[in-house]
Amino acid sequence: MTETDRRIAVFESQLKGAGLRMTQQRRLILRVLAEADDHPDAKGIFTRAFAHDPTLSLSTVYRTMKVLESQGAIERHAFEDGISRYEHADQEHHDHLIDVDSGEVIEFSSDAIEELQRRIAAELGYELVRHRLELYGRKKPPARRSGKKKS
Amino acid sequence: MTETDRRIAVFESQLKGAGLRMTQQRRLILRVLAEADDHPDAKGIFTRAFAHDPTLSLSTVYRTMKVLESQGAIERHAFEDGISRYEHADQEHHDHLIDVDSGEVIEFSSDAIEELQRRIAAELGYELVRHRLELYGRKKPPARRSGKKKS
DNA sequence: GCTGCAAATGAGAATGATTTTCTTATAGCT
DNA sequence: AGCTATAAGAAAATCATTCTCATTTGCAGC
Numbered sequence: 001m002t003e004t005d006r007r008i009a010v011f012e013s014q015l016k017g018a019g020l021r022m023t024q025q026r027r028l029i030l031r032v033l034a035e036a037d038d039h040p041d042a043k044g045i046f047t048r049a050f051a052h053d054p055t056l057s058l059s060t061v062y063r064t065m066k067v068l069e070s071q072g073a074i075e076r077h078a079f080e081d082g083i084s085r086y087e088h089a090d091q092e093h094h095d096h097l098i099d100v101d102s103g104e105v106i107e108f109s110s111d112a113i114e115e116l117q118r119r120i121a122a123e124l125g126y127e128l129v130r131h132r133l134e135l136y137g138r139k140k141p142p143a144r145r146s147g148k149k150k151s
Numbered sequence: 152m153t154e155t156d157r158r159i160a161v162f163e164s165q166l167k168g169a170g171l172r173m174t175q176q177r178r179l180i181l182r183v184l185a186e187a188d189d190h191p192d193a194k195g196i197f198t199r200a201f202a203h204d205p206t207l208s209l210s211t212v213y214r215t216m217k218v219l220e221s222q223g224a225i226e227r228h229a230f231e232d233g234i235s236r237y238e239h240a241d242q243e244h245h246d247h248l249i250d251v252d253s254g255e256v257i258e259f260s261s262d263a264i265e266e267l268q269r270r271i272a273a274e275l276g277y278e279l280v281r282h283r284l285e286l287y288g289r290k291k292p293p294a295r296r297s298g299k300k301k302s
Numbered sequence: 303g304c305t306g307c308a309a310a311t312g313a314g315a316a317t318g319a320t321t322t323t324c325t326t327a328t329a330g331c332t
Numbered sequence: 333a334g335c336t337a338t339a340a341g342a343a344a345a346t347c348a349t350t351c352t353c354a355t356t357t358g359c360a361g362c
Contacts, residue, residue: 021329021338042319057341062320064339080283082233082348083319097272100280110271116264117286121248124259126288129251132231133284135268137277172309172358193348208312213349215310233319234348 004034007073007090014071028053029064033074039085039096039105079105079134097135155185158224158241165222179204180215184225190236190247190256230256230285248286 008030012022032048033040040048046061065086068074075089079098085105094109113133121128159181163173183199184191191199197212216237219225226240230249245260264284272279 019338023329023339025340055341059321059342060340066321078229078233082229097275097277099277106275106277108271108275110267113264113267113271116261116267117284120259120261120264121286121288122291124248124257124288125291125293126248126250126257126286127291129287129289131284131286133268133282135272135277135282136280137272137275138280140273140276140278142276170309174310174358176311206312208314210313210350211311217350 004031007034007088010090011068011071011073014073015067018071020067024053025049025056025060026064026067028056029061030068030073033068033086033088036087039077039087041083041085045086080136095133095135097137100136100138155182158185158239162219162222162224165224166218169222171218175204176200176207176211177215177218179207180212181219181224184219184237184239187238190228190238192234192236196237231287246284246286248288251287251289 008027011026011030015022015026028049029045032045032052036045036048042058042061042065045065046056046058049061050056065074065076065084068086069076073089074086076084076086077096078084079096092109093114094107095113097106097108098104099106117131117133118128159178162177162181166173166177179200180196183196183203187196187199193209193212193216196216197207197209200212201207216225216227216235219237220227224240225237227235227237228247229235230247243260244265245258246264248257248259249255250257268282268284269279
């Protein structure tokens with residue numbers, strides 16, 4: 001709760017600085033986001049928030065996501081289905097591995113891959129601004145001690 | 152033209168094998184795709200093909216793209232704007248670098264990055280099925296001989 | 303070359319995520 | 333408390349993509 005409140009306070013001062021208001025709805029959505037440990041989409045956020053405030057509308061969720069994103073408070077990702085998913089941004093940069101069977105999203109980060117990307121862009125005469133990296137994988141069975149290969 | 156015709160012939164036999172038909176429309180769309188050296192979206196393909204056959208409909212383009220994709224004849228990519236873009240698939244695997252200023256798409260490939268991705272997935276207990284890598288960059292001015300750093 | 307029919311097409315309606323419009327409510331300053 | 337610009341709610345609009353359905357067309361067999 002403390003962590004959530006800290007995030008909310010930080011965001012509130014960011015808003016203030018931009019001449020924007022801290023509303024009940026924004027507070028609520030921010031709380032939902034801070035408490036989420038997955039990557040919910042707009043409807044998912046709406047559903048969770050709606051449980052606490054049944055007057056909330058989906059438009060407000062979308063609008064709020066935009067504000068939050070423009071303030072750098074959240075990150076938006078669109079995986080293969082094209083639907084935007086959100087996560088709060090106060091963590092180090094990371095990429096995503098998506099389990100193709102379950103849809104589960106696993107976060108990872110690799111300095112080596114970041115560096116490699118920068119070098120590739122440079123070789124093409126570009127300065128890397130940002131990137132999108134998604135790995136789609138299937139869970140491997142744990143290694144056997146002396147396994148026979150199975151077809 | 153020869154290359155285009157070869158692609159069309161190959162695709163026709165693929166279709167036949169799947170019990171599907173080679174229609175005028177599919178031939179036309181395939182030709183448009185084979186002649187494209189960029190990454191057009193459905194509307195772009197439609198526009199180019201429509202010039203050759205004004206009875207063509209956009210639905211047919213979408214339907215055909217699905218068939219082509221399921222036969223492995225084309226690849227579909229959705230960059231940041233979420234719109235599907237297509238390119239013919241008879242080339243080695245590659246990733247894309249998008250010029251954030253011009254929108255230009257540059258293709259590149261790197262065995263090192265492929266390998267690194269595979270390793271990262273493996274470390275997380277996954278077998279890499281596929282991946283999506285897009286670099287967004289800005290053109291760097293050509294290096295100066297003894298340049299002073301500019302802000 | 304004709305027939306039959308399953309597959310494909312064209313035109314437009316339907317879908318689904320997201321954005322916009324417009325009217326009403328409210329945050330935050332005085 | 334009162335003012336006013338920003339925000340919210342509800343519903344309509346948008347836009348890419350898919351679907352429906354009536355009509356057309358490949359193509360296999362005669």
